[in-house]
Amino acid sequence: MSYKAKFRVWRGEGGEGRLEDFTVEVNDGEVVLDIIHRLQATQAPDLAVRWNCKAGKCGSCSMEINGKPRLGCMTRMSTFAEDETITVTPMRAFPVIKDLVTDVSFNYQKAREIPSFTPPSDVKPGEYRMQQIDVERSQEFRKCIECFMCNNVCHVIRDHEENKPAFAGPRFLMRIAELDMHPYDVADRKDAAQEEHGLGYCNITKCCTEVCPEHIKITDNALIPMKERVVDRRYDPLVWLGNKIFRRSDAKR
Amino acid sequence: MEIERHEYDVVVIGAGGAGLRAAIEARQQGKRTAIICKSLFGKAHTVMAEGGAAAAMGNVNSDDNWMVHFRDTMRGGKFLNNWRMAELHAKEAPDRVWELEAWGALFDRTKDGKISQRNFGGHEYPRLAHVGDRTGLEMIRTLQQRVVALQQEDERRHGDAEAYIKVFAECTVTRLLKDGDAVSGAFGYWRENGRFVLFDAPAVVLATGGIGKSYVVTSNSWEYTGDGHALALLAGAKLINMEFIQFHPTGMVWPPSVRGILVTESVRGDGGVLKNSEGRRFMFDYIPEVFKDKYATTEEEADRWYTDQAGNRRPPELLPRDEVARAINSEVKAGRGSPQGGVFLDVSSRLPAAEITRRLPSMYHQFKELADVDITKEPMQVGPTCHYIMGGVEVDADTGAASVPGLFAAGEVSGGMHGSNRLGGNSLSDLLVFGRRAGAGAAAYVDGLRARPKVAEDAVEAAKAEALAPLERSGENPYVVHQELQRTMNELVGIIRRSEEITEALEAVGKLKERAEHVGATGSRIYNPGWHLSLDLRNMLLVSECVAKAALLREESRGGHTRDDFPGMSPEWRRRLLSCALGPDGSVTVEEEVQPSMRGDLIRLFERDELKKYMTDEELADFDALVKE
Numbered sequence: 001m002s003y004k005a006k007f008r009v010w011r012g013e014g015g016e017g018r019l020e021d022f023t024v025e026v027n028d029g030e031v032v033l034d035i036i037h038r039l040q041a042t043q044a045p046d047l048a049v050r051w052n053c054k055a056g057k058c059g060s061c062s063m064e065i066n067g068k069p070r071l072g073c074m075t076r077m078s079t080f081a082e083d084e085t086i087t088v089t090p091m092r093a094f095p096v097i098k099d100l101v102t103d104v105s106f107n108y109q110k111a112r113e114i115p116s117f118t119p120p121s122d123v124k125p126g127e128y129r130m131q132q133i134d135v136e137r138s139q140e141f142r143k144c145i146e147c148f149m150c151n152n153v154c155h156v157i158r159d160h161e162e163n164k165p166a167f168a169g170p171r172f173l174m175r176i177a178e179l180d181m182h183p184y185d186v187a188d189r190k191d192a193a194q195e196e197h198g199l200g201y202c203n204i205t206k207c208c209t210e211v212c213p214e215h216i217k218i219t220d221n222a223l224i225p226m227k228e229r230v231v232d233r234r235y236d237p238l239v240w241l242g243n244k245i246f247r248r249s250d251a252k253r
Numbered sequence: 254m255e256i257e258r259h260e261y262d263v264v265v266i267g268a269g270g271a272g273l274r275a276a277i278e279a280r281q282q283g284k285r286t287a288i289i290c291k292s293l294f295g296k297a298h299t300v301m302a303e304g305g306a307a308a309a310m311g312n313v314n315s316d317d318n319w320m321v322h323f324r325d326t327m328r329g330g331k332f333l334n335n336w337r338m339a340e341l342h343a344k345e346a347p348d349r350v351w352e353l354e355a356w357g358a359l360f361d362r363t364k365d366g367k368i369s370q371r372n373f374g375g376h377e378y379p380r381l382a383h384v385g386d387r388t389g390l391e392m393i394r395t396l397q398q399r400v401v402a403l404q405q406e407d408e409r410r411h412g413d414a415e416a417y418i419k420v421f422a423e424c425t426v427t428r429l430l431k432d433g434d435a436v437s438g439a440f441g442y443w444r445e446n447g448r449f450v451l452f453d454a455p456a457v458v459l460a461t462g463g464i465g466k467s468y469v470v471t472s473n474s475w476e477y478t479g480d481g482h483a484l485a486l487l488a489g490a491k492l493i494n495m496e497f498i499q500f501h502p503t504g505m506v507w508p509p510s511v512r513g514i515l516v517t518e519s520v521r522g523d524g525g526v527l528k529n530s531e532g533r534r535f536m537f538d539y540i541p542e543v544f545k546d547k548y549a550t551t552e553e554e555a556d557r558w559y560t561d562q563a564g565n566r567r568p569p570e571l572l573p574r575d576e577v578a579r580a581i582n583s584e585v586k587a588g589r590g591s592p593q594g595g596v597f598l599d600v601s602s603r604l605p606a607a608e609i610t611r612r613l614p615s616m617y618h619q620f621k622e623l624a625d626v627d628i629t630k631e632p633m634q635v636g637p638t639c640h641y642i643m644g645g646v647e648v649d650a651d652t653g654a655a656s657v658p659g660l661f662a663a664g665e666v667s668g669g670m671h672g673s674n675r676l677g678g679n680s681l682s683d684l685l686v687f688g689r690r691a692g693a694g695a696a697a698y699v700d701g702l703r704a705r706p707k708v709a710e711d712a713v714e715a716a717k718a719e720a721l722a723p724l725e726r727s728g729e730n731p732y733v734v735h736q737e738l739q740r741t742m743n744e745l746v747g748i749i750r751r752s753e754e755i756t757e758a759l760e761a762v763g764k765l766k767e768r769a770e771h772v773g774a775t776g777s778r779i780y781n782p783g784w785h786l787s788l789d790l791r792n793m794l795l796v797s798e799c800v801a802k803a804a805l806l807r808e809e810s811r812g813g814h815t816r817d818d819f820p821g822m823s824p825e826w827r828r829r830l831l832s833c834a835l836g837p838d839g840s841v842t843v844e845e846e847v848q849p850s851m852r853g854d855l856i857r858l859f860e861r862d863e864l865k866k867y868m869t870d871e872e873l874a875d876f877d878a879l880v881k882e
Contacts, residue, residue: 013779029508031623041732045783046776050293052474055514055619057390058296074622097445098780108294108422112414116402117357125351129366135359139384142359142391146295182357215618 059147270684271664278692302389305381330672436659447778504638653691673812
């Protein structure tokens with residue numbers, strides 16, 4: 001079973017570009033990335049697209065399909081009508097290098113601004129003891145495949161380039177939450193989350209959660225709890241002290 | 254145009270598990286280190302690893318130790334392994350896994366809070382440290398974050414985060430450079446703008462992974478074009494064991510666009526069973542002679558094993574991968590396959606739905622989203638897929654050094670560790686153990702150098718011309734040549750091989766080599782995949798030639814090399830390794846090498862009854878003499 005689909009794909013480099021029309025064969029079971037590859041192999045050999053695993057595990061083929069951030073490898077052609085024109089554009093929040101490939105260095109910059117995992121100095125490798133239930137919270141966030149679609153969709157930076165220096169984006173605010181909830185992390189991350197990484201900019205519209213291909217509940221499980229931790233710290237010193245003491249002793253047990 | 258130049262002590266090519274671990278080690282030993290990755294940082298093929306990292310920590314079964322792991326590894330590789338590598342691997346894997354935990358990794362836990370370990374094919378005890386079915390992602394992220402942690406340390410210390418370790422993302426190396434015999438650097442291009450870049454460095458660690466993109470049906474990502482294998486050959490190093498390719502028994506078979514994508518072995522480790530169209534658990538019919546006493550012969554015993562491993566033998570679904578892949582292949586050929594050309598892998602009737610989605614979340618999503626199959630309700634359809642090459646750069650076990658001074662290799666691009674067949678879970682631990690060793694080996698080599706080798710300018714000019722050539726001619730579409738190569742290798746040097754077909758493949762590869770020299774790439778140098786593929790073709794073709802030539806010579810069947818015309822395993826052949834090199838005319842030559850005999854204390858870990866299945870009478874006599882001493 002095959003048909004001819006109508007595709008409009010963003011082509012361009014050096015800050016200029018346009019949507020180019022293609023008519024291309026589609027076969028049973030194919031995904032959007034397959035069609036992009038077919039365009040490369042048959043009509044546009046230099047069409048630029050990032051991809052690696054083709055199985056939704058590496059987070060390379062982030063693109064916008066009919067205006068929605070999606071992984072090209074996980075978007076099945078059967079979800080579109082055969083006569084529908086499918087428009088494929090690069091992620092909007094990042095500068096375009098060429099065609100569907102964007103400069104995502106913003107994300108690597110932000111990753112480096114967040115202090116790394118900080119275990120207590122007296123625990124040696126092999127001595128870590130943690131309960132499954134205590135690691136599961138951070139494990140959810142470690143499912144992140146760094147497709148950067150949450151950062152791409154977040155309105156704080158999507159149309160506000162000026163906010164980028166002060167805002168780490170959902171991906172890296174979630175990284176702070178992940179470390180803060182790690183049973184052995186002893187770094188104090190709450191003030192920095194608010195003051196240096198822009199947690200306060202987030203007004204929990206949940207756009208990031210909606211686009212997450214790993215179905216991580218970024219807003220509910222990472223950002224809101226992190227906001228609560230910051231608020232507790234700032235307005236209730238007793239709660240803060242209690243939390244800190246009990247959390248530490250938990251980890252040692 | 255001026256070429257961008259960088260000076261480093263150690264250049265690591267590849268940013269998967271082995272490359273990152275090597276780079277971390279080199280940097281920790283004070284070397285200025287560059288990491289070159291073909292993709293973005295953190296996207297390497299290691300993220301695809303699902304099952305876990307094998308390490309005899311003994312957290313789940315305290316009977317486990319390095320000796321049991323060593324024995325399992327040698328058995329899995331049908332005793333062709335470089336035994337020193339297998340020994341180091343089994344001994345050091347636990348420390349490497351624990352180290353990851355201290356860098357922030359969060360593995361699944363046992364009830365007493367230790368790292369949990371799961372069952373896997375060929376491993377006697379539960380041994381794989383894991384995180385659900387996304388262990389590779391956890392590893393790559395942990396190593397990536399360790400690199401970032403080191404950069405933050407350098408920022409504090411030197412005011413420059415990239416002073417001692419820098420990532421060159423979306424950068425591809427096309428040539429290694431030499432000064433006389435020794436490595437002096439590497440030449441490559443940036444994907445983003447097509448500009449050339451030169452790394453002046455006395456030590457290069459290859460960690461480029463495998464070669465799967467020479468096959469149509471593969472679990473490998475686009476990067477797996479055999480770059481490191483080819484770079485090593487072109488630099489004068491040798492590749493061993495290239496005939497051994499692992500076809501993972503369970504890849505997806507439908508829809509066609511995802512054919513080959515991996516279905517983790519954990520499905521079977523956690524209770525999943527293989528059935529044919531008649532509903533029969535056919536693996537009971539395929540237990541080979543060498544494994545007869547280790548595997549259950551009835552379904553009842555096999556099922557009891559999941560809860561009582563001391564009193565029962567393992568289910569045959571957990572035989573080493575080569576055995577399972579061949580069995581599936583035979584069932585399909587005999588007409589007992591599934592409607593879409595595979596066999597059934599069923600976990601839905603074996604575990605409660607909630608347990609399946611907890612233990613195998615990625616598999617659940619993969620099938621739900623790509624094939625519309627709910628694996629908690631119905632069986633999957635699976636078939637063999639090109640997964641891993643056991644062969645690679647011949648290295649010194651302790652240091653990862655290749656025969657070319659200054660050249661090192663670790664991970665899938667190196668050869669020897671896994672013999673003729675790799676056990677599942679031994680790859681992630683291999684990356685860590687030998688990544689670290691290669692990084693340390695490179696650092697020690699640099700320390701011992703009297704003078705820094707120099708980059709020869711004429712070699713740089715030649716590399717430049719070679720890289721630009723496809724853009725400067727209008728020729729055949731490189732995608733067409735690539736597709737023909739994939740079909741050739743898949744059909745003629747695949748899971749089952751015979752002399753005439755391999756010969757036919759060699760002729761075809763020879764013709765494709767000529768055609769590849771004339772392919773043309775249209776468009777500019779900016780992020781141009783057609784151009785990149787034109788350059789990758791050289792590597793895929795060289796590697797394919799090695800595979801086919803070695804496969805033709807090895808007249809026996811063992812592990813990842815099955816000859817229809819030589820179905821038996823030969824003790825004589827066990828002592829012989831095939832070593833590929835590049836001849837002066839640009840074609841691959843293959844020579845035999847003698848496999849060194851196992852050290853006395855290691856061979857004594859085995860029973861004579863087992864050794865006699867693999868070894869010659871002469872070797873057995875030596876063994877008897879050793880035991881008598």
